[in-house]
Amino acid sequence: MKRVVVLGATSAIAQHVARLYAEQGASLFLAARNPERLAAVAADARARGATQVETAVLDLDDLRAHAGLFEAADAALGPPDVVLLAHGVLGSREAGPEEAPAILHTDLVSPTSLLLQAARRMEARRAGTLVAISSVAGDRGRAANPVYGAAKAGLTALLSALRQRLSPSGVSVLTVKPGFVDTPMTAHLPEMPFAVGPDRVARDILRALERGADVVYTPLIWRLVMLVVRLLPEKLFKKLSF
Numbered sequence: 001m002k003r004v005v006v007l008g009a010t011s012a013i014a015q016h017v018a019r020l021y022a023e024q025g026a027s028l029f030l031a032a033r034n035p036e037r038l039a040a041v042a043a044d045a046r047a048r049g050a051t052q053v054e055t056a057v058l059d060l061d062d063l064r065a066h067a068g069l070f071e072a073a074d075a076a077l078g079p080p081d082v083v084l085l086a087h088g089v090l091g092s093r094e095a096g097p098e099e100a101p102a103i104l105h106t107d108l109v110s111p112t113s114l115l116l117q118a119a120r121r122m123e124a125r126r127a128g129t130l131v132a133i134s135s136v137a138g139d140r141g142r143a144a145n146p147v148y149g150a151a152k153a154g155l156t157a158l159l160s161a162l163r164q165r166l167s168p169s170g171v172s173v174l175t176v177k178p179g180f181v182d183t184p185m186t187a188h189l190p191e192m193p194f195a196v197g198p199d200r201v202a203r204d205i206l207r208a209l210e211r212g213a214d215v216v217y218t219p220l221i222w223r224l225v226m227l228v229v230r231l232l233p234e235k236l237f238k239k240l241s242f
């Protein structure tokens with residue numbers, strides 16, 4: 001049975017991934033910063049049939065805790081088959097220089113530290129799969145979410161680099177690019193074209209893992225949408241307001 005580490009386990013998308021793995025009888029190591037919500041996710045996973053569920057309460061912004069986190073996961077479950085990074089913050093359209101560093105820290109600096117820690121461990125034992133939830137927002141910067149988009153572009157680039165570096169060691173890296181997903185992160189947004197629920201994204205992630213995909217757009221329509229968006233010339237793109 002699979003051993004799966006889920007970082008940001010209280011995220012709506014991560015909760016659904018944990019559910020699917022629990023139903024397969026996987027062993028789970030779940031990390032998040034809210035102890036009550038984390039305990040609820042863990043109880044749900046146990047009730048759904050997970051073989052073993054361990055938890056760690058921590059703020060993933062705390063880089064000094066990252067090495068110990070993976071050591072704790074290894075000690076609890078053994079080396080993971082899958083490490084999923086799911087934490088993130090959206091920030092706002094108006095995010096200025098005061099808010100930007102914190103958004104970049106949570107959405108890029110923290111994931112970079114965690115991915116490099118996990119990559120080093122998987123590379124050493126020549127096995128494992130890294131999964132991180134980036135976003136279509138990283139495919140092209142938009143006025144709607146400049147700092148978040150910049151962070152996700154950086155995360156997508158890091159995942160691409162790690163995939164190339166780790167491939168000779170037999171370690172896989174999956175980049176997940178959701179469009180709009182109906183979760184607490186987007187609850188305030190007035191309209192969300194092609195929106196899906198977090199359950200759909202979770203199913204797409206597991207399917208992508210099963211087929212050994214490198215990148216998954218979820219739902220798939222976003223692959224086409226972002227192909228068009230990426231191809232728009234700057235002269236036209238700067239006049240659009242989406």
Ligand SMILES: NC(=O)c1ccc[n+]([C@@H]2O[C@H](COP(=O)([O-])OP(=O)(O)OC[C@H]3O[C@@H](n4cnc5c(N)ncnc54)[C@H](OP(=O)(O)O)[C@@H]3O)[C@@H](O)[C@H]2O)c1
Nearest residue numbers: 010011012013059060061087088133135178180181183185
């Ligand atoms: N929803 C979308 O439309 C969408 C689209 C594309 C990509 N994504 C990405 O999908 C991932 C999951 O988001 P979601 O949609 O499932 O939203 P969500 O339910 O709001 O989940 C975000 C999670 O991140 C956690 N988090 C934030 N900062 C943290 C920190 N410093 N330490 C630990 N946990 C932290 C939050 O924990 P607390 O509850 O404790 O705050 C929350 O559980 C994110 O990376 C997001 O950027 C979402």
